[in-house]
Amino acid sequence: MKPPFTPLNDANGSPESWAAFAKAFRDPAQPLPESWASLFGPLRAGGKDAMTVIGQIGQSLDGRIATETGHSHYINGPAGILHLHRLRALVDAVVIGVGTAIADDPLLTVRRCEGPHPTRVVLDPKGRLAAHAKVFGCDGVRRLLVTADETRCAPPDGVEVVTLPAPDGRIAPRDVLAALAARGLRRILIEGGADTVSRFLAAGCLDRLHVMVAPIILGSGRASFILPPVARADEALRVPMRTFRLDDETLFDIDLSAQRVPLGIANMST
Ligand SMILES: NC(=O)c1ccc[n+]([C@@H]2O[C@H](COP(=O)([O-])OP(=O)(O)OC[C@H]3O[C@@H](n4cnc5c(N)ncnc54)[C@H](OP(=O)(O)O)[C@@H]3O)[C@@H](O)[C@H]2O)c1
Structure with a gap:
């Protein structure tokens, strides 16, 4: 019988080994090491189209x-933070909402392991983020600001501005993904916060969801998901799920492929 938790950390290896893994991960001809294939294999190729959104x-x-x-x-x-950095090293782009950019001022780089830094994308429909935000930092990594058509933004030089329709201030997640795909970004990590992840979830725009649960009880605070209410428990979204152990934390790997909407994005010829 399979153990309830698949140990992840016994195969950590050195930081260098993750750079090698990230390279193999991007080459469909390369088999993945068995210890990693179970968790990361599903992130390799999109099920519905040529994009994978986590x-x-x-x-x-x-x-x-x-x-x-x-x-x-x-x-x-x-262990949970290391997992997040590993995910960053495997994707083309990391997307955050402006709420997270303002609250945390994150770098979004790969630092806890070795691997390539992803393109950084901020969703900021009203142009609220200050030009000195770290996410805009000029460090050789591509940076995108996604905003509303009518918003005027002045990010630092080198930040690409993508404008999209935003009726009622809301940009359709599928429009965000189409814009990223048009710029060659096909494997996307929606890193937070709750509002941004929830919008992609509600729109059927996630292939998988990694929920890392830490053994702490905050007692109050911001909820992980902000979704339209359901009247009855049996109307809840029931999802296929696996668990992995990350030291004293538990990673829930949730398969959302059944409710993922096709994005109608063509395969790249290269
Ligand atoms: N534990 C974790 O894994 C984690 C990860 C990230 C962040 N966080 C925490 O989460 C908090 C921030 O999260 P949050 O939920 O408040 O904010 P958020 O998701 O970071 O940002 C939400 C804002 O981003 C913009 N936005 C995102 N998607 C959009 C869309 N499709 N269309 C239009 N606008 C969109 C909107 O900006 P406007 O308001 O300007 O319209 C929205 O209010 C912070 O406390 C941070 O520390 C925790």
């Missing part, structure tokens, strides 16, 4: 991603 949430046992004041450094311990 959401991630790091939360407490009671389903909070931050305290009431918005503090979230760090809900997860070293």
Whole structure:
């Protein structure tokens, strides 16, 4: 019988080994090491089309991603943070909402392991993010600001501005993904916060969701998901799910392929 938790950390290896894994991961001809194939194999190729979209949430046992004041450094311990950095190294782009960019001022680079830094994307429909935000930092990594058609933004030089329709201030997640695909970005990590991940989830725009649960109880704070209410428990979204052990944390790997909408994005010829 399979153990309830598949150990992940016994195959950690050195940081260098993750750079090698990230390279093999991008080459469909390369088999993945068995120890990693189970968890990361499903992220390799899109099931519905030529994109793979992964959401991630790091939360407490009671389903909070931050305290009431918005503090979230760090809900997860070293193993959970390492997993997040590994995910970053495997994707073309990391997407965050402006709420996270303002609250955390994250770098979104790969630092806990070795591997390529992903393109950084901020969803900021009203142009609220200050030009000195770290996510805009000029470090050789591509940076995109996605905003509403009518919004005037002045990000630092080198930041690509993508404007999209935003009726009622809301940009359709599928429009965001189409815009990223048009720029050659096909494997996408929606890193947070709750509002942004929830919008992609509600729109059927996630292939998988990684929820890392830390053994802490915050008691109050910001919920992991903000979704339209359902009247009855049996109307809840029931999803296929596996669990992996990350030291004292548990990773829930959720398969959302059944409700993922096709994005109508053509395969790349290269
Ligand atoms: N534990 C974790 O895994 C984790 C990860 C990331 C962040 N966090 C925490 O989460 C908190 C921030 O999360 P949050 O939920 O408040 O905010 P958020 O998701 O980071 O940002 C939400 C904002 O981004 C913009 N946005 C995102 N998607 C959009 C779309 N499709 N269309 C239009 N606008 C869109 C909107 O900006 P406007 O308001 O300008 O319209 C929206 O209000 C912080 O406390 C942070 O520390 C925790």
